[in-house]
Amino acid sequence: MSPRHILWGVATAPVQTESLSLEAIGLGKRYGRKPVLEGVSFGVAPGEVYALAGPNGSGKTTLIRILTGLAFPTAGTVRMLGQDLYEGGWSARKALGAVVEAPAAFYPHLTGRQNLEMQAYLSDLNDPEVRIREVLTRLELLAVADQRVGTYSLGQRQRLGLAAAILHKPRVLILDEPTSGLDPQGITRVHEILAELAWEGTAVFLSTHHLREVSAYADKVGILGGGRLLEEVKLDAKGERYRLRVDNPSMVASFLKSVPGVENVELRTLDVVFEGSPNVALAAVVREGYQVRFLEPDYFDLYEYYRERVRNA
Amino acid sequence: MLRVLLWELGKLVRLRSVQLGLAAALLLPILWAFAPGLRQLYKLELVSGWQVPALALITGMDFLFPFLTAMAAAEVLGSEVSLGTLKSVLLRPSPRSRLLFAKLLTVLFYPLMLVTVSLLGSLLISLIASVFDPRSFGLGSFAGGTGLGPGSFGGVGILSPLAAFGEVFRAHVLAAMVLWPMAALALLYCTIFLNTTSAALAAISTILLMRLLVAFPAITPFLLTTYLDLYLRSGTDITLGLSLLLIYTFGFGGLALLIFERKDV
Numbered sequence: 001m002s003p004r005h006i007l008w009g010v011a012t013a014p015v016q017t018e019s020l021s022l023e024a025i026g027l028g029k030r031y032g033r034k035p036v037l038e039g040v041s042f043g044v045a046p047g048e049v050y051a052l053a054g055p056n057g058s059g060k061t062t063l064i065r066i067l068t069g070l071a072f073p074t075a076g077t078v079r080m081l082g083q084d085l086y087e088g089g090w091s092a093r094k095a096l097g098a099v100v101e102a103p104a105a106f107y108p109h110l111t112g113r114q115n116l117e118m119q120a121y122l123s124d125l126n127d128p129e130v131r132i133r134e135v136l137t138r139l140e141l142l143a144v145a146d147q148r149v150g151t152y153s154l155g156q157r158q159r160l161g162l163a164a165a166i167l168h169k170p171r172v173l174i175l176d177e178p179t180s181g182l183d184p185q186g187i188t189r190v191h192e193i194l195a196e197l198a199w200e201g202t203a204v205f206l207s208t209h210h211l212r213e214v215s216a217y218a219d220k221v222g223i224l225g226g227g228r229l230l231e232e233v234k235l236d237a238k239g240e241r242y243r244l245r246v247d248n249p250s251m252v253a254s255f256l257k258s259v260p261g262v263e264n265v266e267l268r269t270l271d272v273v274f275e276g277s278p279n280v281a282l283a284a285v286v287r288e289g290y291q292v293r294f295l296e297p298d299y300f301d302l303y304e305y306y307r308e309r310v311r312n313a
Numbered sequence: 314m315l316r317v318l319l320w321e322l323g324k325l326v327r328l329r330s331v332q333l334g335l336a337a338a339l340l341l342p343i344l345w346a347f348a349p350g351l352r353q354l355y356k357l358e359l360v361s362g363w364q365v366p367a368l369a370l371i372t373g374m375d376f377l378f379p380f381l382t383a384m385a386a387a388e389v390l391g392s393e394v395s396l397g398t399l400k401s402v403l404l405r406p407s408p409r410s411r412l413l414f415a416k417l418l419t420v421l422f423y424p425l426m427l428v429t430v431s432l433l434g435s436l437l438i439s440l441i442a443s444v445f446d447p448r449s450f451g452l453g454s455f456a457g458g459t460g461l462g463p464g465s466f467g468g469v470g471i472l473s474p475l476a477a478f479g480e481v482f483r484a485h486v487l488a489a490m491v492l493w494p495m496a497a498l499a500l501l502y503c504t505i506f507l508n509t510t511s512a513a514l515a516a517i518s519t520i521l522l523m524r525l526l527v528a529f530p531a532i533t534p535f536l537l538t539t540y541l542d543l544y545l546r547s548g549t550d551i552t553l554g555l556s557l558l559l560i561y562t563f564g565f566g567g568l569a570l571l572i573f574e575r576k577d578v
Contacts, residue, residue, distance in 0.1 A: 070400055071577035094406040105397025109327060121316060122405035164401065 021046050021081055021203030022172045028075030029062055036062045037227045044203040051214040052207040053306050054224030060207045064176045068098045080172055097170030102180035104161020108150030112141060112160050115149055123168040135163040154181040175206040215302040223306060243298040244272045247291040259284045273298050321419040330388045334381035335430050342369035342435035346442055357466055360457045362439025362450040363477035367460025369431050374488055378427055382492045383516040386420035386499035391509030400578055413573045417566045420500050424492035428485040487544035494537050494558055497565035504573045537561050
């Protein structure tokens with residue numbers, strides 16, 4: 001694990017507030033004497049994807065309810081585009097799109113389109129018909145748009161939830177387990193859409209157990225445990241490390257430490273992991289007569305790291 | 314606001330408790346119209362179809378209508394909590410107070426629906442029964458009272474159909490207003506408990522407990538339960554009672570709005 005992956009090791013570390021779309025500042029929540037969340041601070045910039053991971057009961061859902069204004073913190077505050085979510089009243093939620101339940105809840109007697117029309121009205125959306133058609137198409141729900149939601153499958157309801165969340169083109173998207181109940185194809189589609197939205201400049205915050213999938217496009221991962229943000233992992237270094245399997249890894253590791261252009265060499269069981277130029281490292285190793293079995297990028301295994309971190313928390 | 318209110322009314326008529334309540338309100342006058350033991354029970358011989366609404370209303374207001382009102386009012390919010398739709402609505406950039414105010418108006422509308430259905434059911438069954446027994450169920454002029462005006466069922470002379478309808482209509486509107494504080498109270502409890510059953514039971518328990526407070530004569534004039542039979546009264550008593558019922562209604566409603574504004578959902 002490279003230290004550069006770790007952005008902040010302490011949950012209450014200061015957050016860079018400039019141009020953050022979503023900002024949690026020292027959030028705490030108690031039910032009676034029982035603390036559910038304590039001192040949770042983080043920020044999500046425009047275009048950034050922030051994934052929240054944590055075991056069941058770690059406070060993920062409570063945190064999401066607080067971030068969306070459904071629940072109120074006992075300490076701290078949330079700023080959305082610089083506006084206090086609780087003191088700013090309902091207008092602070094103009095930038096927010098969210099799905100807080102899996103599957104997303106809708107009026108079962110109304111069709112998918114009618115449900116979206118109601119949400120569009122409550123969001124004060126101009127020209128809702130065109131936009132509703134757009135989101136239904138994007139989520140591949142156009143064929144069932146005029147069927148009652150009560151007849152929808154779990155996956156269709158979940159996708160309709162995402163359609164409702166992005167209906168008014170929110171600048172902050174908060175999702176609780178957005179891929180829950182979806183088939184593999186649906187999961188991929190949702191991840192694609194979230195990556196697209198982030199690319200368009202939306203700040204995306206999601207809780208998930210699918211760490212390997214989100215690590216492909218998430219920028220940061222917050223690990224929540226016991227109501228505290230145990231760690232924030234930055235994923236922008238992926239692909240810079242390489243893994244080399246050779247016949248004599250300890251010798252190769254010692255050798256590569258002396259090769260210019262190759263840095264942070266580590267021995268990991270049968271492999272040598274390093275940063276720097278893979279071409280330089282490979283040429284040097286071959287030149288020295290070592291037998292090379294393979295060389296590949298060493299992707300950061302978020303899932304393994306998460307398991308390790310939660311186990312040691 | 315009007316659109317939100319129309320949605321709320323649309324959702325109201327889909328509630329199971331509302332559908333059952335309206336069916337009960339329709340069924341009640343039919344049962345009374347053909348009840349064979351009516352004379353023994355009430356020592357009453359029906360002389361006009363205009364007396365059927367009173368039988369249904371007085372019986373209904375004893376317990377059934379307050380219970381149905383509390384159940385429906387609690388379910389208006391509680392069903393959204395159990396369906397999960399409350400969260401999706403509250404996520405929208407729309408004031409919480411607007412939603413709850415629409416729900417408050419909706420639950421206040423329900424007692425009007427309930428008594429209207431009861432009245433329509435009464436008049437409909439009287440009309441049908443009058444074909445077979447015009448002396449007991451006719452809707453023309455008659456000597457006697459509707460049971461909801463001066464002289465009760467005995468009346469004070471000959472009553473024209475228009476005067477009879479006036480008495481019956483007035484009593485039903487007043488009965489609906491008597492139910493308003495109960496509806497607002499159930500909604501208030503639902504904002505606290507976010508659960509239909511708990512809220513309905515709490516509202517009914519509060520009313521039952523309030524009835525016991527009649528043992529304290531000093532506070533009796535200010536109790537909501539003192540005016541549950543307001544629809545049978547007349548004169549200045551009505552003005553005082555109505556004022557108090559409205560204060561209770563808007564007091565409970567206002568409190569519900571305040572609590573809901575900062576309620577964790």
